[in-house]
Amino acid sequence: MIRSPVSRSQLLASAFATRRSTAIRKLSGSPQTNNAQPEAPSSKPKPHDIDPRWLTMTKRRVGRCMMFGLKPRQVQEAGDIVQQIARDWRELIAGSEGYLTDATRRGLFRQRVAWGEMHGHVNNVTYVRYAETARVYFTHNFALHIDPAHKTEWMNLVSNKGLGIILRSIKIDYKFPMQYPDKVTVYHKLVHDPSASHSSQFAFHLQAMILSEARQRPAARVHEDLVTYDYKIGKKAAIPPWLMKQLKDTWELQEQAKRHWQQRILDIEARVRKLEVESWDREDAVEDMGSAKN
Secondary structure, X not given: OOOOOOOHHHHHHHHHHHHHHHHHHHHHOOOOOOXXXXXXXXXXXXXXXXXXXXXXXXXXXXHHHHHHOOOHHHHHHHHHHHHHHHHHHHHHHOHHHOOOXXXXXXXXXXXXXXXXXXXXXEOHHHHHHHHHHHHHHHHHHHHHHHOHHHHHHHHHOXXXXXXXXXXXXXXXXXXXXXXXXXXXXEEXXXXXXXXXXXXXXXXXXXXXXXXEOOOOEEEEEEXXXXXXXXXXXXXXXXXXXXXXXHHHHHHHHHHHHHHHHHHHHHHHHHHHHHHHHHOOOOOOOOOOOOXXXX
């Protein structure tokens, strides 16, 4: 039996097709079937759960295109993509999930991991401290930047003076063992829409993302169940109107951030895919091996 010749582009496409399709499937969360009909040109994949290694995979995909050989215009485009990822990686990872990442919202930013927090890796209890410290700063941000008209009330929430917030439960999902040296950035967000009919008038839930700056991905995710508590009478209290208003406004901003950064991810995916099609993943692709003069 005589085998037909196989081009270099076909070999490369075969080698990377599985990895690429898996990465895109994880990004979009859209199931694929063998007999699925092709999508209409106007339809777009929708990112759902971003693969924690999406940044790494995307940079590797761009790097492969550059190693294969690009034209000057394509080199500029590849550089722009890598630069955007380097600048916006926190927003792409956290913002696409609805976390508000600007300086007036973040809890901890690039805080150094201390060597004394290690027992082979960062001690599990330390993540609780990261989350609780970030939650205090999260509250202070409302007092100092977002709602200064109620500064005293916001500051009292993290004290035992009058109305406060107490932690009813906390759950931590550890993603990988973070080690020294590293830095952590921590963001908080609301889990549920405060305007929803099922929302409690006495409690609300927050989620925190603890980012490793060295690995550029979540080291842990935290779920916090919080209750408003009146220390003067010693019992839980209804969420006051000034607090409820800020929770509702924050939820709206979270939804806007999610849509914005998810679209940025789709834009980057499209640009990277275009580079692949224009370089190694085409029928007549020939790798640029350079030239040598005798």
